Every structure is written in structure tokens, then in C-alpha cells.
Amino acid sequence: MQNVKLNCGIDMPIIGYGVYMVDPSVTERCVLDALSVGYRSLDTAQYYENEAMVGAAVRKSGVPRDEVFITSKLCQSRPTYAQAKENVKGSLRRMRLDYLDLMLIHWPMGNDGDIWAAFEDLVKEGYLRSIGVSNFYPGQFEKLVREASMIPAVNQIETHVFYQQRPMISKMADAGTVVESWGPLAEGLNGIFTNPVLTEVGAAHGKTAAQVALRFLTQQGIIVIPKSVHKERMIQNLDTLDFDLSQDEMAAIRCLDTGHNLEGWPSDALKYNPETVV
Ligand code: NAD
Numbered sequence: 159m160q161n162v163k164l165n166c167g168i169d170m171p172i173i174g175y176g177v178y179m180v181d182p183s184v185t186e187r188c189v190l191d192a193l194s195v196g197y198r199s200l201d202t203a204q205y206y207e208n209e210a211m212v213g214a215a216v217r218k219s220g221v222p223r224d225e226v227f228i229t230s231k232l233c234q235s236r237p238t239y240a241q242a243k244e245n246v247k248g249s250l251r252r253m254r255l256d257y258l259d260l261m262l263i264h265w266p267m268g269n270d271g272d273i274w275a276a277f278e279d280l281v282k283e284g285y286l287r288s289i290g291v292s293n294f295y296p297g298q299f300e301k302l303v304r305e306a307s308m309i310p311a312v313n314q315i316e317t318h319v320f321y322q323q324r325p326m327i328s329k330m331a332d333a334g335t336v337v338e339s340w341g342p343l344a345e346g347l348n349g350i351f352t353n354p355v356l357t358e359v360g361a362a363h364g365k366t367a368a369q370v371a372l373r374f375l376t377q378q379g380i381i382v383i384p385k386s387v388h389k390e391r392m393i394q395n396l397d398t399l400d401f402d403l404s405q406d407e408m409a410a411i412r413c414l415d416t417g418h419n420l421e422g423w424p425s426d427a428l429k430y431n432p433e434t435v436v
Contacts, residue, residue, distance in 0.1 A: 159198055160399055162381055164311040165334045166288045170227055172376050173396055174199030176383035182208045184387060189215035191389045196396055201383040203231035203264055204249060213253030231264035231292060232273060242276035261286045262314055265293040271305045278308050296329055314338040317380060319371050320348050322415040339375050342382040343368055347420055355410050363401045372398045374411050
């Protein structure tokens with residue numbers, strides 16, 4: 159598996175397995191399948207209510223803990239520093255883990271400076287190996303970084319062929335923060351799996367439209383965490399690093415960018431609202 163080097167010096171697999179909307183009753187089975195076909199990075203969140211099943215699957219799989227990169231995300235409105243620390247320890251208790259490889263603030267929570275200070279101390283105390291943010295756009299990101307000692311290792315944001323996030327990618331590169339794509343398959347929307355450009359490019363490489371959509375991102379160094387509950391699709395999504403898209407193919411796919419996220423928000427609305435907090 160190809161890794162991406164994070165700014166704190168640790169390696170993160172460029173492809174992981176995401177479990178958003180994976181029902182808690184099937185999460186353990188799905189994560190076991192994902193580990194059995196070769197995934198070594200898992201993305202969960204407090205909000206998904208399946209952290210415990212992810213931890214259980216890792217233990218049951220027999221894969222050594224230090225060979226799996228595990229991410230979760232904090233979701234608590236305006237916690238104090240002490241509450242944020244306790245919150246992260248709650249994730250560890252639910253997952254029955256001693257440490258997480260990456261903890262993210264799931265979206266701007268209103269007092270992100272306090273959360274971030276708690277995250278930084280949890281890194282120093284050995285509970286977290288790396289820390290980052292999710293759904294942070296420039297104003298929110300810059301505000302956090304102004305008060306931070308550690309720069310976020312990743313910013314996990316909606317990124318796919320229909321919403322390519324070029325301005326964010328260059329801003330994050332300037333900051334030394336890796337972009338991690340959520341919804342790398344556009345959550346299956348917009349006809350992505352039968353898109354004519356992706357299908358035609360895929361035919362030239364013996365790959366599906368889904369595989370081309372993922373390769374378009376990883377070829378730019380973007381981390382992807384596609385979700386599927388089907389083992390054969392998990393395999394397909396992992397089998398995407400053995401071909402390269404040509405410059406012409408990348409250019410053709412760049413034309414699919416709508417400049418809108420899946421909810422129809424134009425990138426400008428998300429990009430330039432400096433003090434937006436929820
Ligand atoms: P996704 O883009 O991974 O698409 C998932 C959909 O595509 C599912 O319907 C699945 O059945 C289908 N699919 C997957 N592989 C396929 C294949 N090879 N062929 C055909 N269909 C296929 O959407 P997602 O789950 O929303 O995003 C991936 C992960 O990102 C999530 O599981 C979660 O871990 C993370 N996420 C994070 C946030 C955030 O706010 N940070 C938001 C959404 C998702």
C-alpha cells in the first residue's frame with residue numbers, strides 16, 4: 159500500500175475504508191471484510207455510532223494493532239478543553255484502544271481552539287498519533303492555525319470528480335496539510351458509475367468508472383476512504399494504484415468539475431466566509 163507522509167512524520171495509507179452510514183449491526187462484518195482484502199486504514203466517527211464495532215473488528219481480525227491506521231472524529235458542540243479531552247478518551251474506551259492514529263474535529267464546533275489545545279496535549283500524552291480537521295474551509299482553518307502549535311495533519315473535505323476542490327488543495331499544500339477526500343465516489347450520485355468520460359478512460363486501462371474516479375484523486379496525493387458494504391467493491395476500490403492516468407485523461411476528468419458540492423453549494427460560498435462557525 160502506498161502511504162502519504164503526514165506533517166508530524168507518520169505514514170498514512172492513501173486508501174482507507176470509510177464506515178459512514180454503515181449500520182452498526184453490519185459494521186463489524188464489513189470491517190473484517192475490509193481488513194481481510196487488504197485495507198489497513200479505517201475511518202469512523204463518533205457521529206456514525208459504530209466506533210465500538212470498528213474496534214471489535216480490528217481485535218477479531220488478528221491484524222496487529224500497529225499495522226492498522228485508525229481515524230475517528232470528535233463531535234461535540236463547544237466543549238471546554240477538559241470536555242474535549244474526556245470526549246476523545248470516550249472514543250478510545252468505546253473502541254477499546256490505547257491510542258488512535260488520527261483524530262479529527264468533525265466540523266467546526268464553535269470553540270475549536272480549546273478542542274485543538276486538548277488534541278495537542280493528547281498527542282503529547284500518547285493517546286493520539288496525529289490530529290487534523292474535517293470540513294474546515296479557509297477562514298476556519300486559518301483561525302485555528304493562528305492559535306495552534308501543531309498544524310493539522312489532514313483536512314478531510316468533500317472531494318470528488320464533480321467537486322475537485324482545486325483552490326482548497328493548493329491552500330492546504332501551502333499549509334503543509336494533506337487533503338483527505340470524503341465522498342470520493344460522490345456518494346454514488348450524479349451517475350458517477352456510468353459517467354461516459356470515466357467509463358471511456360477506464361476502458362483504456364481495464365478499469366471501472368469508480369476505479370478511475372479514485373485514481374484521479376490518489377494520483378494527486380489525495381487520501382481516499384471509499385465506502386462499500388460489498389466485498390467485491392471493497393476489492394475493486396483498493397485495486398486502483400496499479401495504473402496511471404495520462405495528462406490528457408486527467409485533463410478530460412478535470413472538465414467534470416461542477417464547482418458545486420453534492421448539496422449544490424458553490425465552492426465560493428464555502429471558501430470565503432472567514433469567521434463561519436457552527
Ligand atoms: P462514497 O463516495 O465512498 O460512496 C459510497 C457509495 O458508493 C455507496 O453507495 C457504495 O455502495 C457505492 N460504491 C462504493 N464502491 C463502489 C464501486 N466500486 N462500484 C459501485 N458502487 C460503489 O461515499 P461516503 O461513504 O459518503 O464517503 C466515504 C467515507 O468518507 C465515509 O464512509 C466516511 O468514512 C467519510 N465521510 C466523512 C464525512 C465528513 O464529514 N468528514 C462525510 C461523509 C463521509
